[in-house]
Amino acid sequence: MIVDEQRTKVQREPRRQLRKRPTWMTIDNGMTKIECFVLDVSPGGAKIATDAAFDVRDSFELALVPEHTTRQSCEVVWRRGKTYGVKFLS
Secondary structure (H helix, E strand, O other), rough: OOOOOOOOOOOOOOOOEEEEEEEEEEEEEOOEEEEEEEEEEOEEEEEEEOOOOOOOOOOEEEEEEOOOOOOOEEEHHHHHHEEEEEEEEO
């Protein structure tokens, strides 16, 4: 079987590898903080991982720079074990 259709190449956003940089996700309006690790980040989202096995909610806030008070609203778009792909909402 021969197919002569051209594949459309999807342009992805550039990602920056962070080598398991520690950060915090917050839930319950900042009342609960959970340590996680950012594996890579792009302008539209990030890949994060957790050491502990717990149920990561569908949406939360992520502190990409733990010492700053700025939080990034996130939504989980995929899950693989303790690794999650999130998109930034704002």
